[in-house]
Amino acid sequence: MNAAPPKPVERQLPSDEARELLALTRDLVDRELLPRAAEEEAAGRFPRDVFRTLGEAGLLSLPYAEADGGGEQPYEVYLQVLEELSSGWLAVGLGVSVHTLSCHALATFGSAEQRSRWLPGMLGGAQLGAYCLSEPQSGSDAAALRTRADRDGDEYVISGTKAWITHGGQADFYSTLVRTGEDGPRGISCLLVPGDSAGLSSAPPEHKMGMQSSPTAQMHFDGVRLSADRLVGEEGQGFQIALSALDSGRLGIAACAIGVAQAALDLAVDYARTRQQFGRPIADFQGLSFMLADMATQIEAGRSLYLAAARLRDGGLAFSKQAAMAKLFCTDTAMRVTTDAVQVLGGYGYTQDFPAERFMREAKVLQIVEGTNQIQRLVIGRHLTKG
Template sequence: MSVPRTFASPEEADFFARVEQIADEELAPRAATGEESASYPAGLVRMLGALGVFRLPFPECRGGAGRSYEFYVQVVERLAAGWLAVAESAHVHVLACHAVSTFASDEVRDALLARMLGGELLGATCMSEPDAGSDLTSVRTRAERQNGQYLVTGTKSWVTHGGFADIYSVYCRTGGPGPGGISCLLVDAGTPGLLPGPPERKMGVRALPTAEVRFDGVRVSDTRMLGRRNRGMLVAASTFDHGRLGISACAVGIAQAALDHACRYARDSPPSDASGFSSQGISFLLADMAAQVAAARALLLSVARMKDQGLAFSAEAAKCKLFTTNVAMRVTTDAVQVLGDTGYRCDQPVERLLREAKLLQIIEGTNQIQRIAIARSL
């Protein structure tokens, strides 16, 4: 289904057309087999780096493309419609780039950011822990300062790119309990004592590696701290806000893909078939799905414009993540319903999209966490 879009320049329109081509010709045909084999599509992610996707939302003075976040989230959305694992990998990496671009020292930024934006180095963020989950203030991973270094000890869970990343942004405790004792350190993958576990066996998005990562006395220079000591929650808050928009874009993308598959199936059904457009039960279901996808996209672009204008958007990002991921869950569920027993087969894309939608209600802060953030803002 054609989605009406507007762009700020012919260059943006051309870039988006190239993204659409990659999503349709490179990502979508590989998604089913890639998910079945749980193979990380590193080559495709590097291709996006070479294309310039990672540079899009960063200012030109930092080596970025200087594009709006409104444009960037549309690119992520379109990639997700092709293969969520690739789009989410790009999104997670851009979040790691954001932390370096915004909070690293000039020396560290100059050494790393250009290589990260070009896709030469892959980033990962280590927030969750086995006993902490979405509550970053409860982390137990400890970083003790010793002679200009930090000695990091602890375990992080659900680390996207775990075992594949080149650089890890690690949230650890450098002070007392609570939010005031958290700092964020950049740790190179080859540092002795950094021990990734095997990839988790997941319900969906299996091609994107997620693993536990242990830090067994890892030594990190104090120059590798992002932001100030014991002020890591400021880094995390900024990351969360941007992360919610990226996940929202992924949600809109897979919802659109599910809608497209359902419409195609209904259109190609025989006129006498109850699963075709001639059935009011099906056509009304598709109409509701289309309205929900359009509303989710409109909210996403509205919040992205707020971010572009320099307005506070934290609460709006939480609303966006809550709404768009719930829409993705409803739309993918309804897409399976449109296809009936055919939609329940593993060789149908809508079955995979349904499993992927569930993940988006959990990561970057569960939707229950989003409700807490929204309620506090009221």
């Protein structure tokens, strides 16, 4: 059974343009995502055509400058688009977030010449990006990465393996963090690697609990030669670039989590209204009604938290702590809400006849990607206790 069209969320948006953008997004979710999500997930098919459709609609470039080919929308608006997409199909919403993350390094740290040369193509809708930071032995400890890029004249030669790469083997470009110098964070740099580079290959996709339609794979760099002008920023600046991207990326994951939670709540409410027990809808029973109320309250709190962090970012203020808080709270909320949705549906919630079980499996990964929630707690604690 496909998920029903989500009920429109009451949103406070900053402009008529933003309202039109959210209406467009909801229309695309209803027409392009909801009718296909369950079948494509079950088959494990990557919906590359959907991303082209979103690109043509301008949804792959929203937070970047118009001068670079972007939509120049505030993060407050972009994140709500992500939420709407994720309520229809998490693999798509998360994929847009990953693409946006993969463009961040060049858009924020690239030279004017680099941005004019490559960014319009990356933001134009035809290309899809991936972000290569994690490795088989360095996930949360990103500063311990081992993939090397050695200078050879006017080129870098890259050797190593990246792990857990969303869009691995499918992306048109890879924003890749490599070691160009000493051990530790100061020896890391960022390179923009074309997806068709000689020596670049992907392993078979991982067999995951959820998000089967979104390929996650190791990427192997076997002597990949790359022109030195594809260095983003300066040598040794890569760790700073990575942290900057992750602060924004965590907000993307938070918005995706609220989208999944909202879809699960909508399903649970519809079921509770129609399911009859003891001669009346189960929504009339206080125990279940209280459960729905808690689910809705947690979702509203999470949405408010990620939007507050986005508004700090849009205002040019520090938002790293708030991004970690939003990622932590929203993804934990998604896990609780989707688990409760399965409970509301009872035995039907445990079957694939309804999408509740898929929502629950999808929610789990959001507590892990782009920094586990234990890492988020560490980040928040350091912000609270540093001098």
